Amino acid sequence: MDIVSLVPQFGGVIWTILAFVVALSIVVAVHEYGHYIVGRWSGIHAEVFSLGMGPVIASRVDRRGTRWQLAAFPVGGYVRFLGDADAASSRASVSVHKLNEQERGRTMHGAPLWARAATVAAGPLFNFALSILVFCAFFMVKGVATELPVVGEVKSLPEASQSLEEGDRILAIDGQETPTLSDFVQVANELPPAPTAAYRIERDGAEMDVTAPYPFPPVVDAVQAPSGAHEAGIEAGDVVLAVNGAPIASFRELRDAVGLSNGDPLTMTVWRAGETYEASLTPRRMDIPLPTGGFETRWLIGLSGGLLFEPETRTPGPLEAIWLGIQQTITIITTSLSGLWHMVTGAISSCNLQGPLGIAEISGAAASQGAGNFIWFIAMLSTAVGLMNLFPVPILDGGHLVFHAYEAVAGKPPSDRVLRVLMTGGLAVLLSLMVFAVTNDLFC
Template sequence: MEFIPQFGNVAFTLVAFIAALSIIVAIHEYGHYIVGRWSGIHAEVFSIGFGPVLASRVDRHGTRWQIAALPFGGYVKFLGDADAASGKDGAAIDALDVAERRRSMHGAPLWARAATVAAGPVFNFILSILVFAGFVLASGQAIEEARVGTPKALPADMQVLQEGDLITSIDGTPIASLADVRSLSEAVPSVPTLSYEIERDGVAMTVDAVAPWIPVVEAVTPQSAAMAAGLEVGDVIRAIDGEPVYAFRQLRSAVEASEGGALALDVWRDGEMLEFTLSPRRMDLPLAEGGFETRWLIGIRGGLFFEPVTEPVGLLDAAQYGVAQTGFIIQSSLSGLWHMITGAISSCNLQGPIGIAETSGAAASQGLDDFIWFIAVLSTAVGLLNLFPIPVLDGGHLLFHAYEAVAGKPPSDKALKIFMSVGLMLLLSLMLFALTNDIFCP
């Protein structure tokens, strides 16, 4: 496999990975820290990274904030913790008076400890929700009517509509909204132009223009065949294996029919014709209604030949979108894990550090927006992973707290040490399995 994507080098990939991970870790650990402080638990150390300390300062609350040499994680060490995993330092706690013991992680009330532990993953989810909401606030949402916004840059021989045109019918099918235009993506014939009835400056007229869903690249998926081949956003695919294509569904059909065989693409880019050869890859895609479908893909998303007219989105609608997007990532991640366990989809869908690093670099190479979006997706995944009921992870600590709430006392120190050792072995095994996927999966 290619350990470093073709778009860049080792340094670029590592910088992107470290930047993404550091942001996510900082938010996660800040959740632990701030809720712990609000709950009366004293944080002795807030660290981004592990190992030798590169820089540090102590704030007025007595917490040492530091950056360490190994930037692949972080931790908050609370009063009474024996280590970064919040192991109990029995001797240190015994030496504390009653007031100080209350300020330790292990001497605080159960509600304070549980809230502090849960805050890390919750802050990861909040980061994702804010990012997704921010995107829709910045871009707005498409208005309901089928009005042409800014036409995309296309070859000179491709006839398009003008900005402001209101589409009332396509190829004889009445159009009442932009949703009607989208629904025609599979119905209109694959021909160079279609007949449109439009209103332009208040005047009704009939004009010819390209199909709404032309084979223009609107997005390139990281670690895909398209990215490896060098396709870029804005490329227009004119032919596949010498056969002209006029609609995105022709491209999709050709990719499916290839069953992984090489495809030759004639691509228009900024006034030039280029040739690319790529082989579709078999991928498992989450479905909105749940489950997965396995398809041959090259890793691009198509779109309309114009940008729809947009309108501002309110804070409530943006927040609802952020929550829905975060919820979909959680649901599809859990569904994917279950389908991998049952063998319904390939275990190669589980990425390790190399795969995540490559995806980080790929997202960063496509621009700041894509990189920020990737950080939000990864933040959700990190928050979800930390909630798994595995000792060492936050979910394992919450499981111990749940036991204490039911039994009236925490597990014994001996039992906790055993559970933590088992949890560490499970986590290391999972990481090794994911790393093996990075190396051996296609």
């Protein structure tokens, strides 16, 4: 066995594990801190705040009597409030009965209903808040496209030609006027694929005609993971020149070539920084959400493209950036719920459900693509964790909220026996789902 050849592979596994642990720890810490701080504000005492599970590595007790601890297995975390029997906030009836009335009011089960419900809901809400703040920061740092079709940075292509320059305003393409960026995108999408297109532009106050590359060239904007392209080493900025020897002039032609492959292996000729290389990869069948709702099954290699140039951007104000962050978070939630519904109804493959191994692989890929991509992934993971915890499954936050809603209507909480049965059932559901997701990671 060639030990030296295994070093890069081993390093990749370690990198993936570290990225997954960091991402999950941040998301879990924010989630549990939401429970802790709202519980504290509501007068509920937290005995333990644990990041990780299992044996305690380090701990300290603060002036409020809460023990903050780091546990050995970074696969979750919990807050144990006064009166809880375990991390799932099961009622510890014996210990609670030993408390006086004032002390009972500081327990999770003796506090007012509104305080308990707020404390439970705070975990997922803090996850959503983290996502919104991260997305908001991205929009403020990177900016958003202006409404006018003004050229920003022009992407590198293998053949230099009379081209567009930063600051050019595109007035028309192939004779069709483009007063706004959305008009330009619509017209460009309808053009037949070709190596070049005719642009009418305004540059330094003067109008002129230039010939420049096709508006949607076969340039890689982003590489998704896991995917065939990621495994083949294709990177953002690469230009696909040919697929199985057939020249490619536009990203649409690349997409069509992959779609017609029917999953057969492809050989791509790729240009990167003045040099060409061959990349062999195999498309994967995936279910893609449609803008109009629903999903479409396609053969994909994990590449996304874009315009020949980056549109000119502007910096949104704080309120607009927050609203954009909220919209991005809502989009992730609605797409996730739609995907789950289509899986349950059999409209799309259940292989779309990824488990911890798949999420870890995505974590490693995002981290390897830079800090920005990794932070964006953490925000998406935070939304997913917040949403999952709101599902009405006993043992999850959503299940506890259902119990509180029942108590609000019936005037009393469910009995201890009912709670034990439901909690056990909820745990069984979660474990079954975990096994199913891991099976998907291994065999789909």
